[in-house]
Amino acid sequence: MTKTWIFTSKPAILSAGISAGPFEKESPFAQYFDYFSDDLYDEEKSFEKAQRSLIEKSIKVTLEKGLTAESDVDALLMGDLINQLTPSGFAARQFDIPYLGLFSACATSMQGLALSAALIDGGYCEKVLTGASSHNAAVEKQFRYPTEYGGQKPPTAQWTVTGAGVVLVGKEAGRGALAYIEKATIGRVRDINVSDPFNMGAAMSLAAADVIERHFNQSGDTVEDYDYIITGDLAEIGHGITMDILNERGVCIPEEKFLDCGRMIYGDRPEVLAGASGPACSALMIYGHFLNELKAGHIKRILSVATGALLSPLSFQQKETIPCIAHAVAITGERGGVS
Amino acid sequence: MTKTWIFTSKPAILSAGISAGPFEKESPFAQYFDYFSDDLYDEEKSFEKAQRSLIEKSIKVTLEKGLTAESDVDALLMGDLINQLTPSGFAARQFDIPYLGLFSACATSMQGLALSAALIDGGYCEKVLTGASSHNAAVEKQFRYPTEYGGQKPPTAQWTVTGAGVVLVGKEAGRGALAYIEKATIGRVRDINVSDPFNMGAAMSLAAADVIERHFNQSGDTVEDYDYIITGDLAEIGHGITMDILNERGVCIPEEKFLDCGRMIYGDRPEVLAGASGPACSALMIYGHFLNELKAGHIKRILSVATGALLSPLSFQQKETIPCIAHAVAITGERGGVS
Numbered sequence: 001m002t003k004t005w006i007f008t009s010k011p012a013i014l015s016a017g018i019s020a021g022p023f024e025k026e027s028p029f030a031q032y033f034d035y036f037s038d039d040l041y042d043e044e045k046s047f048e049k050a051q052r053s054l055i056e057k058s059i060k061v062t063l064e065k066g067l068t069a070e071s072d073v074d075a076l077l078m079g080d081l082i083n084q085l086t087p088s089g090f091a092a093r094q095f096d097i098p099y100l101g102l103f104s105a106c107a108t109s110m111q112g113l114a115l116s117a118a119l120i121d122g123g124y125c126e127k128v129l130t131g132a133s134s135h136n137a138a139v140e141k142q143f144r145y146p147t148e149y150g151g152q153k154p155p156t157a158q159w160t161v162t163g164a165g166v167v168l169v170g171k172e173a174g175r176g177a178l179a180y181i182e183k184a185t186i187g188r189v190r191d192i193n194v195s196d197p198f199n200m201g202a203a204m205s206l207a208a209a210d211v212i213e214r215h216f217n218q219s220g221d222t223v224e225d226y227d228y229i230i231t232g233d234l235a236e237i238g239h240g241i242t243m244d245i246l247n248e249r250g251v252c253i254p255e256e257k258f259l260d261c262g263r264m265i266y267g268d269r270p271e272v273l274a275g276a277s278g279p280a281c282s283a284l285m286i287y288g289h290f291l292n293e294l295k296a297g298h299i300k301r302i303l304s305v306a307t308g309a310l311l312s313p314l315s316f317q318q319k320e321t322i323p324c325i326a327h328a329v330a331i332t333g334e335r336g337g338v339s
Numbered sequence: 340m341t342k343t344w345i346f347t348s349k350p351a352i353l354s355a356g357i358s359a360g361p362f363e364k365e366s367p368f369a370q371y372f373d374y375f376s377d378d379l380y381d382e383e384k385s386f387e388k389a390q391r392s393l394i395e396k397s398i399k400v401t402l403e404k405g406l407t408a409e410s411d412v413d414a415l416l417m418g419d420l421i422n423q424l425t426p427s428g429f430a431a432r433q434f435d436i437p438y439l440g441l442f443s444a445c446a447t448s449m450q451g452l453a454l455s456a457a458l459i460d461g462g463y464c465e466k467v468l469t470g471a472s473s474h475n476a477a478v479e480k481q482f483r484y485p486t487e488y489g490g491q492k493p494p495t496a497q498w499t500v501t502g503a504g505v506v507l508v509g510k511e512a513g514r515g516a517l518a519y520i521e522k523a524t525i526g527r528v529r530d531i532n533v534s535d536p537f538n539m540g541a542a543m544s545l546a547a548a549d550v551i552e553r554h555f556n557q558s559g560d561t562v563e564d565y566d567y568i569i570t571g572d573l574a575e576i577g578h579g580i581t582m583d584i585l586n587e588r589g590v591c592i593p594e595e596k597f598l599d600c601g602r603m604i605y606g607d608r609p610e611v612l613a614g615a616s617g618p619a620c621s622a623l624m625i626y627g628h629f630l631n632e633l634k635a636g637h638i639k640r641i642l643s644v645a646t647g648a649l650l651s652p653l654s655f656q657q658k659e660t661i662p663c664i665a666h667a668v669a670i671t672g673e674r675g676g677v678s
Contacts, residue, residue, distance in 0.1 A: 001410075002413050002414075002436070002437055003413055003463070003464065003465070005463040005464075006463075045657070046657055048653060048654075048657070049657070071340075074341050074342055075341075075525060079440075079442065081423070082651070082653070083422040083423070083651045083652065083653060084420070084422070084442070084444070084649065084650065084651035084653075084654075085442050085649070086649075086651045086653055086654050089528065089649035089662055089664075090649070090654065090659065090662060092528040092649075092662070093528040093529075093530055093649075093662040095527075095528075096527055097341070097527065098341055098524075098525035098526060098527055099525070099526070099527060099528050099664060100441070100443070100450055100454070100525060101418075101441065101442035101443055101450075101649075102439070102440065102441065102442070103418070103423070103424050103440035103441070103442050104439070104440055105423070111439055111440075115439070115454065118457065118458060118461055118463050119457060121461065122457055122460065122461025122462070122463070123461070124342070124344040124345075124457050124461070125342065125344075126342070185437075186414060186437035186438070186439060187437060187438070188431075188434075188435055188436065188437050188438060189428065189431040189432040189434075189438050190432075191432055310423065310424070310425075310428035310429070310431075310432075310440075311423065312421070312422045312423035312425045313422065314387060314421070314422060314423075314425055315387075315423075315425050315429065318384070318385055318387070318388070320429065323428055323429060323431070323432040325428075325438060
């Protein structure tokens with residue numbers, strides 16, 4: 001049986017920085033975001049460069065809030081959905097920080113948080129920055145159709161979040177850490193036989209259910225140990241299917257405890273169809289809203305389960321179904337809490 | 340100052356598995372490769388699926404040689420050059436092993452080896468598989484022109500290696516480990532202002548020199564501690580420039596100690612122009628040839644410096660220069676050796 005990673009020292013999330021686009025400014029959770037671009041270009045010449053610019057702004061805000069100099073950061077772990085992680089790699093060029101590129105599609109935020117915690121807890125780094133980002137127009141252009149075409153979408157489609165969420169993870173709890181990282185369960189690639197790129201939620205449901213079930217089996221934790229189990233971007237369709245799979249497998253999570261960032265971030269706006277998606281979806285909601293709820297003591301512990309679809313335009317053209325992944329990270333507001 | 344990661348327990352490289360294409364069968368180092376496809380399709384319908392097939396074969400060989408069941412592997416860390424890491428993600432779908440996608444372009448082999456060593460040494464995993472792969476025709480199609488066009492190339496161009504190299508890393512030295520992982524220095528993104536995708540070696544030279552200089556400054560090691568310092572795929576042009584930069588900075592490596600996998604793997608074949616490239620280049624040469632040299636006791640310690648160019652077709656179209664990265668991993672044949 002595979003193992004859940006246990007971080008004995010409970011690495012601290014020292015600060016978070018979040019940049020977002022104009023549509024995200026109207027989110028009910030916008031109060032937790034630090035910067036908004038006026039349009040999808042953020043004064044750059046392409047959507048991809050705008051995404052790079054949002055990443056850079058999030059890194060700078062995170063360092064400022066964490067009262068940390070760039071030279072004191074030992075590693076920068078990031079990823080996104082664009083070919084060859086172009087926005088992340090080019091953002092990393094602006095900093096003198098050792099860089100590791102990550103790819104779990106929209107599950108990248110939790111891949112980064114899990115690896116950062118391991119690098120801190122294992123003693124290899126003192127401070128690590130990690131983040132994930134996406135850009136609505138850049139993603140639509142690459143994976144589906146340029147938004148300028150104005151194509152109709154089916155109700156299963158999701159709206160890619162424009163933004164970048166970054167956190168600083170470190171050993172010390174000092175200066176009022178936001179929260180602490182306790183455990184991580186790394187996901188296996190699962191394929192539920194969906195090939196429709198307009199139905200990512202359904203495609204990802206099996207991977208989400210698999211890692212949640214494994215987390216509870218392996219870690220010894222129960223559903224009662226968590227205030228919320230929060231998936232990344234399953235949205236309406238995928239979240240329901242995941243709940244059904246978990247119920248069939250005997251993992252019963254009360255509906256009010258089982259949240260999804262993709263269902264929350266845009267409130268009730270009908271134009272987002274099934275809900276939100278993109279690596280920035282979980283990054284903005286977990287690093288923005290939920291870390292603040294943990295710090296404020298409103299909740300004590302969450303299981304953040306970012307979800308990703310590992311498709312590419314190429315795999316779609318080659319008529320493949322969509323392999324998916326999800327990674328689960330347990331985050332607590334209390335360093336001395338139950339573990 | 341950033342830190343070099345020190346792996347106190349010296350995780351063992353328990354076994355290696357290498358698949359390659361027909362052109363690589365003629366390499367002077369072919370005796371170290373386990374499987375060769377008859378053509379660039381390996382009985383699949385596309386080049387990308389052939390690459391996936393080579394990865395799967397390498398994983399299976401590695402597990403067989405390491406006498407290890409799939410269910411005993413805690414993590415699979417892989418990456419490649421294709422959009423959204425399609426071959427790696429789809430290969431991971433075939434295994435019940437938690438998966439983490441990595442991207443450092445052609446430096447991915449050493450990103451994976453460094454992270455695997457940290458996950459073993461830190462106590463999060465017992466056994467980890469890590470690998471990197473590339474496919475000549477898939478890469479040419481994506482980054483430059485389909486090879487069927489028969490376009491001419493400048494003498495600075497390099498030949499992408501077709502193949503996949505995988506290793507099994509674990510805690511125990513038992514069953515005759517190939518070698519042991521001592522230290523790793525993670526690279527920073529450097530840009531020497533080259534924008535020509537037919538001159539990757541020159542583009543990567545600054546990143547290679549930077550991480551080599553930092554490794555010696557940070558780790559306390561000297562050039563004398565190593566039999567060879569081996570870059571990944573700088574080839575003729577890039578290797579010379581890297582040597583010049585290092586000499587200017589006072590890091591003097593004797594020419595006979597400073598090797599490059601891209602200059603070695605194809606021997607003297609003129610059609611590869613400046614030399615070889617691709618994530619498989621360092622993976623095949625380090626995991627094939629050099630691990631065997633370490634195990635045989637012919638050499639005692641190497642610094643493997645895989646080098647990667649973080650460009651994308653998109654960044655080229657948007658007239659960007661090429662940001663590059665390199666990661667250095669110290670590997671020894673003796674667990675009890677100098678550290």
